Amino acid sequence: MNSTPENKIVGRGNRDGAALFRDWYNDLSQTAETDGRAAYVFVMGSLNEILKSFDMPVVFPEINSLQTAVRRVAHDYLDEAEDHGYSPDICGYVKADYAVQKRGGEHPMGKIPKPSIAVLTNACNTYIKWAEIWERMYDIPIFTMDIPGTRQGGKPSLEGSVDFENDRRYVEAQIRELITLCEKVTGKKFDIDKLREVLKNTNSLHSSWEKVITLNQNTPAVFNALTDGTIFLGVANGLKGTPEGAKYFKELVEEMEYKVKNGIGTLTEEQYRLVFVGVPCYPIFRRFNELFTDWGGTFINSTYLWFASGGANRGFQYDLEDPIKSLSIGLLMSVRDAMDSMFHQEIMVESMVKDFKIDGIIYHPIKSCRTVSTGLADSRYHLSKKIDVPSLFIESDMMDRRVVTEAQMKNRIDAYFEGLASRRQRMGAH
Amino acid sequence: MSFETFPEWRGKELDEILYECRELLEDTEYPTINRWRQNGGKVAGHFQVYFPEEIAHAAGMLPVKMGGAPVEPNSADSHFGSYLCSIIKTSLEVALNEKVKLDLFISHPICDAARNLAAIFGRNFDYPCQILYLPQNPNSSHSLQYLTDEYGRLKRLVEEITGNKITDEKLRASIEVYNQNRQYLREIYDIKRDTPWLLTADEGYALLAIGGLIPREEHNEVLKTVIPLIKSRVRKKEDRIRLVFEGGFCEQPPLDLIRMLGQTCYLVDDDFLIGMRWILSDVSLEGEPLRNLAHSYLEDSSYSPVQHDNRKPKEEMLLKRIEACDAGAVIIAAAKMCEPGLEEQVAYTHELDRKGIPYFVTEFEENMNSFDHLEMQVDTFLENLLF
Ligand code: SF4
Ligand code: SF4
Numbered sequence: 001m002n003s004t005p006e007n008k009i010v011g012r013g014n015r016d017g018a019a020l021f022r023d024w025y026n027d028l029s030q031t032a033e034t035d036g037r038a039a040y041v042f043v044m045g046s047l048n049e050i051l052k053s054f055d056m057p058v059v060f061p062e063i064n065s066l067q068t069a070v071r072r073v074a075h076d077y078l079d080e081a082e083d084h085g086y087s088p089d090i091c092g093y094v095k096a097d098y099a100v101q102k103r104g105g106e107h108p109m110g111k112i113p114k115p116s117i118a119v120l121t122n123a124c125n126t127y128i129k130w131a132e133i134w135e136r137m138y139d140i141p142i143f144t145m146d147i148p149g150t151r152q153g154g155k156p157s158l159e160g161s162v163d164f165e166n167d168r169r170y171v172e173a174q175i176r177e178l179i180t181l182c183e184k185v186t187g188k189k190f191d192i193d194k195l196r197e198v199l200k201n202t203n204s205l206h207s208s209w210e211k212v213i214t215l216n217q218n219t220p221a222v223f224n225a226l227t228d229g230t231i232f233l234g235v236a237n238g239l240k241g242t243p244e245g246a247k248y249f250k251e252l253v254e255e256m257e258y259k260v261k262n263g264i265g266t267l268t269e270e271q272y273r274l275v276f277v278g279v280p281c282y283p284i285f286r287r288f289n290e291l292f293t294d295w296g297g298t299f300i301n302s303t304y305l306w307f308a309s310g311g312a313n314r315g316f317q318y319d320l321e322d323p324i325k326s327l328s329i330g331l332l333m334s335v336r337d338a339m340d341s342m343f344h345q346e347i348m349v350e351s352m353v354k355d356f357k358i359d360g361i362i363y364h365p366i367k368s369c370r371t372v373s374t375g376l377a378d379s380r381y382h383l384s385k386k387i388d389v390p391s392l393f394i395e396s397d398m399m400d401r402r403v404v405t406e407a408q409m410k411n412r413i414d415a416y417f418e419g420l421a422s423r424r425q426r427m428g429a430h
Numbered sequence: 431m432s433f434e435t436f437p438e439w440r441g442k443e444l445d446e447i448l449y450e451c452r453e454l455l456e457d458t459e460y461p462t463i464n465r466w467r468q469n470g471g472k473v474a475g476h477f478q479v480y481f482p483e484e485i486a487h488a489a490g491m492l493p494v495k496m497g498g499a500p501v502e503p504n505s506a507d508s509h510f511g512s513y514l515c516s517i518i519k520t521s522l523e524v525a526l527n528e529k530v531k532l533d534l535f536i537s538h539p540i541c542d543a544a545r546n547l548a549a550i551f552g553r554n555f556d557y558p559c560q561i562l563y564l565p566q567n568p569n570s571s572h573s574l575q576y577l578t579d580e581y582g583r584l585k586r587l588v589e590e591i592t593g594n595k596i597t598d599e600k601l602r603a604s605i606e607v608y609n610q611n612r613q614y615l616r617e618i619y620d621i622k623r624d625t626p627w628l629l630t631a632d633e634g635y636a637l638l639a640i641g642g643l644i645p646r647e648e649h650n651e652v653l654k655t656v657i658p659l660i661k662s663r664v665r666k667k668e669d670r671i672r673l674v675f676e677g678g679f680c681e682q683p684p685l686d687l688i689r690m691l692g693q694t695c696y697l698v699d700d701d702f703l704i705g706m707r708w709i710l711s712d713v714s715l716e717g718e719p720l721r722n723l724a725h726s727y728l729e730d731s732s733y734s735p736v737q738h739d740n741r742k743p744k745e746e747m748l749l750k751r752i753e754a755c756d757a758g759a760v761i762i763a764a765a766k767m768c769e770p771g772l773e774e775q776v777a778y779t780h781e782l783d784r785k786g787i788p789y790f791v792t793e794f795e796e797n798m799n800s801f802d803h804l805e806m807q808v809d810t811f812l813e814n815l816l817f
Contacts, residue, residue: 044623045457084776085779085780086772086773089513089769089772091769094773122566124542125539125541125736125770126542126543126598126770128566132744132773136777143567143740144567148580149539149563151548151560151561152552152558166580166583169575170565173572174570175569193603226797339545343548367512369542370541371542373513374514374518374542374546374547375550375551377508377511378510378553379549379553382553393513395512
């Protein structure tokens with residue numbers, strides 16, 4: 001391959017993302033090998049902002065678990081957890097991680113260090129049950145950062161209102177309590193300037209993340225929200241608050257802008273612009289995507305990019321003059337937004353359809369995740385009464401290949417695209 | 431009391447009263463709620479586990495526990511995918527088919543499914559459908575203030591819906607009614623623990639559960655009447671295993687299953703509808719009522735798999751429960767597809783293994799109607815303990 005400017009820039013996000021990801025796991029392995037510990041956190045409200053200001057290595061058990069599925073060994077881990085009494089009906093992420101822990105951190109990407117602390121939000125209730133497992137296993141402190149969500153669909157409390165301020169004060173108090181706990185766990189004194197530095201990097205990442213997503217409003221789309229998007233998400237979560245994360249996303253914006261300018265789309269010849277609602281089908285990750293791209297279907301946006309980034313899509317900018325208060329506002333708004341894009345996703349999907357010129361909506365509820373899946377059928381029903389965009393509803397799982405039936409999926413997807421094609425014919429040329 | 435939603439028990443013998451309670455519980459036409467509405471009253475439906483009913487009560491609403499129902503979710507099914515517990519579906523079912531008409535629906539962040547329920551109700555009904563964000567970090571020093579404020583928000587909402595101002599006086603009066611109710615329920619559980627032969631498992635359950643369907647004043651009347659009657663029953667103590675049932679904090683097992691269990695053992699404690707017994711002693715009548723309610727929720731309360739509190743490791747709480755009622759064995763149950771319940775089962779059983787306490791693990795569904803297999807398994811389990 002000759003190294004034209006185009007070759008250098010196009011695909012850089014995926015290449016660098018994969019490399020950063022490998023480095024990140026290598027670092028974790030090293031920590032584990034030297035018996036070091038890490039903070040265990042979750043994607044929806046990782047609190048990386050605080051933890052990084054204490055230089056704590058962070059482990060995202062959700063990402064570890066999904067990696068076992070992508071690498072097609074999840075069943076081994078799931079079986080082991082089920083042998084220990086865990087039900088086939090609970091979240092597969094929890095079970096895969098349980099088995100990773102039982103195996104002393106053994107994982108296809110390297111070795112996972114044990115936790116020194118677990119920090120979680122209430123964005124998913126299963127986070128709490130999950131962290132309780134580590135609490136029992138390792139006798140570590142677990143900290144639930146409780147972030148009250150939107151009380152009624154479409155009516156989040158507004159910044160400055162009494163209700164917002166009540167929630168914010170609660171979040172701020174908890175941030176201060178978490179800082180005290182981190183001081184205890186690490187033996188280090190909290191350094192507010194270091195927090196400022198981390199927040200500055202996070203601001204940069206946030207605004208880039210928002211831009212990257214928005215750039216997909218262009219035709220053709222510049223990235224596939226399902227496949228490329230998952231790589232970007234990995235970096236957005238793992239390296240949030242770091243200079244590397246900020247740099248990566250700055251360059252990603254450059255790449256996407258370059259692609260827009262030069263009319264370069266994804267690998268797919270874009271025929272249909274799709275929104276993905278739910279959690280990806282990791283046991284057949286590439287193949288699942290191909291079932292759509294084979295028909296020229298491209299995933300332009302997804303609720304996953306929103307909630308699995310902890311609401312970073314809002315592009316929230318922290319005020320470095322008043323970091324703790326600003327962090328409380330940012331956390332409240334971003335994590336609340338992540339929750340809204342799961343519980344009230346019809347609002348987001350409706351706006352995506354408009355802003356991203358969407359032809360079809362793909363709902364993928366999964367056995368493992370009631371957080372994301374419980375309301376999908378109902379919200380699909382109500383959205384279909386408001387907007388005329390054909391949708392497809394396929395159930396499977398993001399971990400458990402026993403409930404992923406590719407042949408059946410393919411039949412339904414093929415039929416869906418045939419419907420899209422004849423609809424397009426009926427409505428005249430696109 | 432002039433208007434009553436549940437007059438059927440009046441003037442009857444104990445066995446007949448208990449029969450009427452069971453009938454009410456299994457009546458999927460919800461006569462008491464409908465009578466309340468026909469009388470011009472408003473209804474606040476709240477999902478499991480705990481809801482500060484006093485706040486709705488103080489504005490003259492009827493708080494109703496949306497605790498599922500023994501019905502098929504024919505209308506609700508199309509609103510859900512697979513892999514869900516039943517109570518989520520049947521709670522929507524009774525609202526969609528208008529058996530239960532509400533003016534307000536409240537859910538809580540107890541689990542991933544329930545958090546979606548307020549959104550689902552909100553898309554299907556015009557009345558306010560909200561989440562009451564009970565704190566998930568009860569260990570934060572700010573959680574008391576936060577919860578007091580959150581109750582204040584609920585109070586404003588209820589005032590808006592009813593048009594009735596909720597004064598501190600009214601709140602205190604409601605708290606008194608509920609304190610009384612909690613006191614009676616404690617007495618029922620004392621009977622179950624100390625003299626279980628006087629009250630069968632299903633009778634005890636029915637007496638508790640009807641409280642979610644009628645005004646608490648009426649519930650208090652029923653309990654006040656039956657408690658002395660139960661105590662004066664003449665029944666012989668039998669040599670039975672004393673059992674704890676754990677896993678009824680949200681979806682409820684069918685009444686027949688509870689009856690079946692009570693036929694072979696003494697069910698001396700349980701977590702059925704634990705929200706009704708969440709607060710352990712009287713809520714203070716001094717000072718700010720909302721703060722007092724919040725304080726009791728956080729500081730003087732029971733436990734369940736859906737609340738994390740560093741001070742209440744659940745295995746320890748279960749062991750305390752077993753010890754307090756001197757039980758010889760435990761049923762560790764979970765509703766089918768209930769993520770928190772199923773997860774807790776593992777922690778509970780590992781702990782019981784460590785302590786050498788016999789247990790039986792099972793799953794149930796509120797509308798299951800055949801227990802032959804389960805009955806055989808339970809019998810075998812109990813026989814193994816006895817012989
Ligand atoms: S239930 Fe869903 S959101 Fe929660 S940990 Fe599992 S996959 Fe993630
Ligand atoms: S039964 Fe379990 S999963 Fe279902 S609503 Fe209740 S707590 Fe949630």
